[in-house]
Amino acid sequence: MASRSTQILEAAARVIARRGVRGLRVEELAAEAGVSTGLIYYHFKDRTGILRHTLEFINDRAERYTTARDPDAPPLSPREELEHTLLLELQEKEEVRENSAAWGELRSTAVFDAALREDLARATLVWVREVAALLGRVHPRAPAVTLTSAAERLTALLEGLSMRWLSGGLPVDRARELLKGAIAVELAGLDRG
Amino acid sequence: MASRSTQILEAAARVIARRGVRGLRVEELAAEAGVSTGLIYYHFKDRTGILRHTLEFINDRAERYTTARDPDAPPLSPREELEHTLLLELQEKEEVRENSAAWGELRSTAVFDAALREDLARATLVWVREVAALLGRVHPRAPAVTLTSAAERLTALLEGLSMRWLSGGLPVDRARELLKGAIAVELAGLDRG
DNA sequence: GTCTATAACGGGATAGAC
DNA sequence: GTCTATCCCGTTATAGAC
Helix, strand or coil, X not given: CXXXXXXXHHHHHHHHHXXXXXXXXXXXXXHHHCCCHHHHHHHHCCHHHHHHHHHHHHHHHHHHHHHCCCCCCCCCCHHHHHXXXXXXXXXXXXXXXXXXXXXXXXXXXXXXXXXXXXXHHHHHHHHHHHHHHHHHHXXXXXXXXXXXXXXXXXXXXXXXXXXXXXXXXXXXXXXXXXXXXXXXXXXXXXXXX | CCCHHHHHHHHHHHHHHHHCCCCCCHHHHHHHHCCXXXXXXXXXXXXXXXXXXXXXXXXXXXXXXXXXXXXXXXXXXXHHHHHHHHHCCCCCCHHHXXXXXXXXXXXXXXXXXXXXXXXXXXXXXXXXXXXXXXXXXXXXXXXXXXXXXXXXXXXXXXXXXXXXXXXXXXXXXXXXXXXXXXXXXXXXXXXXX
């Protein structure tokens, strides 16, 4: 059974995905979580605290579904694993949509809220490194800086595609196709060195 | 001399770039524009009216500086023009930062506000077409669908890089470098067909 | 730990003078 | 058209009981 804190953070992810960070009302969050507003302040101190913990929660959850692998599934080639990992973030699944929406909100909120910047920058760095490592498994001889640049481009592109998807201008299948294309183009670039 | 309305909208663009849509306070806007709050409500009815008119103002302005070309400047090669046009959006210039920040705000607001989606989708489409046309001038033999996909990737990447830049995780020079890299990689992809 | 109040405040919006 | 003054509501945050 999830703890109270977790229960509130799950609700926060839902409310943020539904209303955005801008639209998050502590009272609505309380209702969604089935607790009182007072309890929320007891656990998270203030509005910013809610946001920060939600970001952390979302990251952990993404980590989980990104890393999770069915033990009986056939092993993936490095390239397949790279594609699989990136495409995980572009799915109609409710949990994925929530995570993407919340991530986008936090990103755009951070533009005007210094308190979130540091956490966000750190989380982004971790993500870029993961992707760079996956690229490195496809192209073991490529220099680290080249891998990092490609990883920064692919992750930034994924964020851009996510925003277009969520803001209704781009069907998720088209977004996936574009991302696959970018992976192909980047890998071809690494081939040439 | 700019009209009072224009003066207020210019101030609104500055304030939104500084505080975001959610952080926009009518009182602060009034101070920034050097007018009273009452006058703002007189001209724009309410907060939403301010936002709508400001977003329109920003689009018109971006149109202007993207299209403007010094008549005495040396003519650019197709590839230079492509790079130039895309890199215009990644500069420390105050007006550019304002527009990028406001655009990002618009994009992320649209995720939760259906009223903005249509305008945004239309503006995005126009932009993608422009970039596809520029790509076509570099590679006249490339098929239209290929050009469109590359243009969608480059513009989505630019939006993603902008967000990272504005949220403090990515220096603008690094963002420019990454974008240039993406252009190179995409053009190489068009070479191979 | 959790709830029910309610305090405290910020900020949108309006009235009315000039 | 423009300003000053102010009302009033929504929201965050806290106090105190259980």
